[in-house]
Each structure stands twice: as C-alpha cells, then as structure tokens.
Amino acid sequence: MDSATLDRLREQLQEDRTAHLEQLEEHGASPYDDAVKDTGIEVEAGADAGQATEERSELLASLEQARQRVRAVDEALHRMDEGTYGTCVDCGDRIPAERLEIRPLSVRCVRCAETS
Template sequence: MSADRLGAERTAALAQIAALTREFDAVVAASQASNADDEHDPEGATIAFERQQLAALLEQARRRLAEVDAAVTAVEAGTYGRCETCGAPIAPERLEARPTTRTCIACAT
C-alpha cells in the first residue's frame, strides 16, 4: 500500500467530514429557525431524524479518518501490512480491498 493511496483516503475522509459538518450545521440552523412541529409532520422524516442520521454519518467518517491515520502511523513505523494479532503478513489483496485493515483474514474470522 502506498503512502499516496492512504493520503488520498485521508483527503477523502476530511472532505466527507467537512461536507457532513456543513450539512449537519444547516439542519440544526433550520430547526432553530423554524417553529414547526416536526414530530407530527406527516410529510416525511423529522428534522430530529435527519439530524441524528447526519450525526451517525459524521461519526462514521471520523472513525474512518482515525483508521486512516492509524494506517499512516503504521507505514511510518514500518509495521503496515502486518497483522496486529499474529504478526503474519496481511495479503496484498486484503490491503487493496481494505487499506486500513489491521488483521490478516485468518485473525479477522
């Protein structure tokens, strides 16, 4: 796995966090500006639901960033591509599919 690929993954995660944060802030601002009773609105999802959905997506994006950062640290330490559980090499195909994986397929199952 190249540092370039991890750098691209990190950039994508940061962009996703920024976009979700803007969207979350817009939903919060819209809910503060409105006095609508969204809990009983038959027209669709409530503002509270949208806010919680965005909060969950934002948390997921932050976890993704943390995983990428851990992989970058492993590259710098020379331990990237080695299973954290058994120490065996992680198959290149697994690293290609999941660049932030920390375990070999045997330990993951």
C-alpha cells in the same frame, strides 16, 4: 510488500482521508472530537420537528463514521511510517498484499479476522 504497492496504498489512503476531512469540514466538524458547528438543519417545533431531528441524527451518525474513518486512516499511515503496516496485530504474520489492496485498513490477517 514492494514499495510501489505501498506507495499506491499510501496515496489511496491519503485521498480517502482528504475526502472524509472535507465532509467533516463542510459541517464545521472536528475529526478528533465530537464538535460540530453547523449541521445546516433547523429543528423547529411542530410537525416537521421529528423529521428535522431524524435528519440531524443521520447527519451526526455520518459525521461520526467519517471521524472513525479518518482515525483508522491515520493509524494505517502511522503503521506505514513505522514499518508495521501489513503485519497482523493479533498473530504478527504478514497480511497478504492482495488483502490490503482490497481492504487497505486491514489490521488482521484473514485467519485472525475470521476468529475475532
């Protein structure tokens, strides 16, 4: 992969990471553990308790997705630093730049992704 493509993908990944970190920070959530300081949703007794509980569950699920995304981006950036970005973790073949342009977090070539 040429250095211009790699630089473009690195920038895209860093922007993605920043956006997810901001989402986590908004709720006092750590990107590396389950801590959440404030969901901003008050759960009270009564008729609205079920709705508030559901909203809180949805928010916590969204925060967990953001955490997973940050970790995946961190791993991709680490692979870039190590020179292994774009290499399939299963077969060791090169992942085509076209695939990485579409899915920059890909760790498998198309053949291995289809079989796993």
